[in-house]
Amino acid sequence: xxxxxxxxxxxxxxxxxxxxxxxxxxxxxxxxxxxxxxxxxxxxxxxxxxxxxxxxxxxxxxxxxxxxxxxxxxxxxxxxxxxxxxxxxxxxxxxxxxxxxxxxxxxxxxxxxxxxxxxxxxxxxxxxxxxxxxxxxxxxxxxxxxxxxxxxxxxxxxxxxxxxxxxxxxxxxxxxxxxxxxxxxxxxxxxxxxxxxxxxxxxxxxxxxxxxxxxxxxxxxxxxxxxxxxxxxxxxxxxxxxxxxxxxxxxxxxxxxxxxxxxxxxxxxxxxxxxxxxxxxxxxxxxxxxxxxxxxxxxxxxxxxxxxxxxxxxxxxxxxxxxxxxxxxxxxxxxxxxxxxxxxxxxxxxxxxxxxxxxxxxxxxxxxxxxxxxxxxxxxxxxxxxxxxxxxxxxxxxxxxxxxxxxxxxxxxxxxxxxxxxxxxxxxxxxxxxxxxxxxxxxxxxxxxxxxxxxxxxxxxxxxxxxxxxxxxxxxxxxxxxxxxxxxxxxxxxxxxxxxxxxxxxxxxxxxxxxxxxxxxxxxxxxxxxxxxxxxxxxxxxxxxxxxxxxxxxxxxxxxxxxxxxxxxxxxxxxxxxxxxxxxxxxxxxxxxxxxxxxxxxxxxxxxxxxxxxxxxxxxxxxxxxxxxxxxxxxxxxxxxxxxxxxxxxxxxxxxxxxxxxxxxxxxxxxxxxxxxxxxxxxxxxxxxxxxxxxxxxxxxxxxxxxxxxxxxxxxxxxxxxxxxxxxxxxxxxxxxxxxxxxxxxxxxxxxxxxxxxxxxxxxxxxxxxxxx
Numbered sequence: 001x002x003x004x005x006x007x008x009x010x011x012x013x014x015x016x017x018x019x020x021x022x023x024x025x026x027x028x029x030x031x032x033x034x035x036x037x038x039x040x041x042x043x044x045x046x047x048x049x050x051x052x053x054x055x056x057x058x059x060x061x062x063x064x065x066x067x068x069x070x071x072x073x074x075x076x077x078x079x080x081x082x083x084x085x086x087x088x089x090x091x092x093x094x095x096x097x098x099x100x101x102x103x104x105x106x107x108x109x110x111x112x113x114x115x116x117x118x119x120x121x122x123x124x125x126x127x128x129x130x131x132x133x134x135x136x137x138x139x140x141x142x143x144x145x146x147x148x149x150x151x152x153x154x155x156x157x158x159x160x161x162x163x164x165x166x167x168x169x170x171x172x173x174x175x176x177x178x179x180x181x182x183x184x185x186x187x188x189x190x191x192x193x194x195x196x197x198x199x200x201x202x203x204x205x206x207x208x209x210x211x212x213x214x215x216x217x218x219x220x221x222x223x224x225x226x227x228x229x230x231x232x233x234x235x236x237x238x239x240x241x242x243x244x245x246x247x248x249x250x251x252x253x254x255x256x257x258x259x260x261x262x263x264x265x266x267x268x269x270x271x272x273x274x275x276x277x278x279x280x281x282x283x284x285x286x287x288x289x290x291x292x293x294x295x296x297x298x299x300x301x302x303x304x305x306x307x308x309x310x311x312x313x314x315x316x317x318x319x320x321x322x323x324x325x326x327x328x329x330x331x332x333x334x335x336x337x338x339x340x341x342x343x344x345x346x347x348x349x350x351x352x353x354x355x356x357x358x359x360x361x362x363x364x365x366x367x368x369x370x371x372x373x374x375x376x377x378x379x380x381x382x383x384x385x386x387x388x389x390x391x392x393x394x395x396x397x398x399x400x401x402x403x404x405x406x407x408x409x410x411x412x413x414x415x416x417x418x419x420x421x422x423x424x425x426x427x428x429x430x431x432x433x434x435x436x437x438x439x440x441x442x443x444x445x446x447x448x449x450x451x452x453x454x455x456x457x458x459x460x461x462x463x464x465x466x467x468x469x470x471x472x473x474x475x476x477x478x479x480x481x482x483x484x485x486x487x488x489x490x491x492x493x494x495x496x497x498x499x500x501x502x503x504x505x506x507x508x509x510x511x512x513x514x515x516x517x518x519x520x521x522x523x524x525x526x527x528x529x530x531x532x533x534x535x536x537x538x539x540x541x542x543x544x545x546x547x548x549x550x551x552x553x554x555x556x557x558x559x560x561x562x563x564x565x566x567x568x569x570x571x572x573x574x575x576x577x578x579x580x581x582x583x584x585x586x587x588x589x590x591x592x593x594x595x596x597x598x599x600x601x602x603x604x605x606x607x608x609x610x611x612x613x614x615x616x617x618x619x620x621x622x623x624x625x626x627x628x629x630x631x632x633x634x635x636x637x638x639x640x641x642x643x644x645x646x647x648x649x650x651x652x653x654x655x656x657x658x659x660x661x662x663x664x665x666x667x668x669x670x671x672x673x674x675x676x677x678x679x680x681x682x683x684x685x686x687x688x689x690x691x692x693x694x695x696x697x698x699x700x701x702x703x704x705x706x707x708x709x710x711x712x713x714x715x716x717x718x719x720x721x722x723x724x725x726x727x728x729x730x731x732x733x734x735x736x737x738x739x740x741x742x743x744x745x746x747x748x749x750x751x752x753x754x755x756x757x758x759x760x761x762x763x764x765x766x767x768x769x770x771x772x773x
Contacts, residue, residue, distance in 0.1 A: 102193070205281055286356075301341055339540060350365065405461070407460070427449070451478055535560060644659055
């Protein structure tokens with residue numbers, strides 16, 4: 001026998017043996033690609049009956065439906081279907097492979113691909129799809145709207161699913177039928193589910209509520225599917241113990257009574273038939289007010305106070321002090337800001353707090369105590385001269401941590417003390433705590449090698465802790481350097497008060513700071529204006545528009561900040577200090593103050609025309625100029641009234657209009673306003689209060705009439721009438737006749753004075769008459 005014939009015979013024998021084994025007993029196989037499970041095998045094998053009486057061949061196909069398949073499985077299950085042909089009595093076995101199902105959460109307009117890949121040793125010969133309605137369609141001859149076949153060499157069976165309508169929602173199945181080893185039939189089934197979801201808005205999107213209160217939630221927009229609405233909590237469980245809000249039926253309104261902290265999380269309202277709509281709301285439920293909330297505060301007498309009160313989650317707060325004055329009323333936590341605590345602040349206060357998730361406010365009793373300030377520890381200083389070095393050291397008794405340290409040399413230069421760092425002639429040490437006789441002290445120092453003249457004189461050290469700053473003064477006077485008389489004469493060894501600057505300038509209405517300092521602690525400080533007015537000021541003190549602006553009296557600084565100075569305050573000012581040593585005389589320093597007006601406005605007559613001008617400080621560029629007449633007529637340089645002319649130059653900060661032949665109304669004072677580029681507000685000023693009247697019937701532009709009320713004549717008339725009355729009452733008859741004659745003469749003289757040449761016909765020098773109020 002030839003070799004080829006032997007091979008064919010061998011294959012035939014093997015195939016026959018396999019077929020005999022299949023025919024003898026139905027086969028059910030189940031396996032998992034990763035782990036073996038106890039998942040039940042779907043047995044779809046049924047008994048076969050011959051129902052044809054006329055020997056007609058029938059074939060009954062028993063198949064697994066979509067409903068029989070598990071919805072979510074990670075197994076590939078092999079089952080066997082038996083197909084009977086009555087004419088031959090031949091049973092055909094089909095191995096079924098269930099592929100992991102697909103789940104598509106999508107929306108209309110999107111496209112998804114469903115594919116069963118090609119396998120080795122499988123010869124695909126059929127591909128069909130079972131719709132959500134149970135209809136079976138062959139892929140090659142399919143005419144389903146929205147379903148498109150995928151033709152790819154590595155795809156045994158595949159479709160593109162275009163979501164064109166809600167009708168595509170449901171459970172589908174893609175089936176690929178193939179043969180293996182030419183005899184075994186393998187059917188791979190891929191179930192997939194299409195779900196259409198849309199996200200809509202809930203109202204509100206976030207809810208913060210206190211435990212025990214009610215949650216109100218609904219949709220932002222109404223829906224016709226409100227009958228399908230359900231409320232799902234954070235555990236993805238539908239809530240049944242809820243009420244439907246009768247006010248919002250169409251918007252799926254829900255009420256959850258007595259919320260607990262377990263209700264915190266993301267809730268959703270779900271509704272719809274085919275398309276499922278979801279609206280999300282974040283719910284936060286917090287417990288009742290913390291009983292450990294601070295309601296007792298102790299403040300230091302004559303020290304500033306900046307205190308926050310109330311829970312962290314406070315939305316609104318109102319605070320009333322012991323004198324029934326409202327200290328704070330606004331959103332957020334209560335904020336108490338006092339320039340200086342006094343004994344009047346002590347007592348029981350009331351705090352009304354509105355919390356998140358509440359409608360009504362809670363009332364708290366707050367107790368405020370005032371205590372005397374502890375004396376500030378003094379700074380100890382030492383100077384050690386050991387040629388060629390001078391070591392300056394400052395220390396203070398404190399249990400706190402030293403955050404930073406710095407020195408100021410006689411010229412005012414600041415040197416930062418960094419531990420272990422040296423630069424040039426200077427080496428720093430300290431920034432650590434040391435114990436001296438059981439007292440914890442903070443120490444900071446600087447060492448100067450080969451000091452020069454600028455290093456000699458009075459130094460100041462400053463140490464910063466978490467709660468306060470401490471200052472000390474040192475005299476660096478090297479004996480070997482001070483032997484030179486010229487050097488000794490140039491070194492200042494006694495404290496002298498000096499102004500920070502010889503000139504201080506500012507703008508009207510803006511903040512202006514004046515500063516003086518001395519290399520010694522001071523006892524008091526005040527400023528004296530050019531008109532003799534004095535302003536006493538202390539650290540932490542604020543009196544309306546005046547407040548202290550220095551580092552403190554122990555730092556030797558006398559500084560004041562004004563916010564309401566005017567150009568009339570310009571002139572020579574002086575600052576004055578007193579020293580801790582009562583025997584030391586008071587020192588003063590002078591400086592020049594210049595306050596410029598932000599806008600200067602004026603009006604004048606020039607060749608018969610009225611010119612109204614305004615100029616801003618520093619000739620800054622303007623966005624616009626605005627003018628307002630006394631009768632309320634307002635305009636800018638862009639919309640001038642007829643007859644007016646603008647000569648403004650906005651680029652250099654000048655506003656100007658010219659009015660030929662002005663009327664009496666236009667000669668009244670004007671308001672000039674301008675806004676500087678980059679600013680959100682405008683400056684406004686009024687011109688001088690003077691009224692110039694034109695001459696009646698005159699042609700000369702410089703001829704004007706000044707109308708004055710005759711106060712002098714009234715005085716003379718009153719005196720004359722008084723004398724006449726006295727003469728009539730007490731004088732003899734002859735004298736009374738004489739008095740009558742004189743009074744008649746005086747009366748005629750007064751009458752003729754009004755018949756003289758009119759004042760409008762006289763030439764009078766131009767003057768400005770104050771406008772009556």
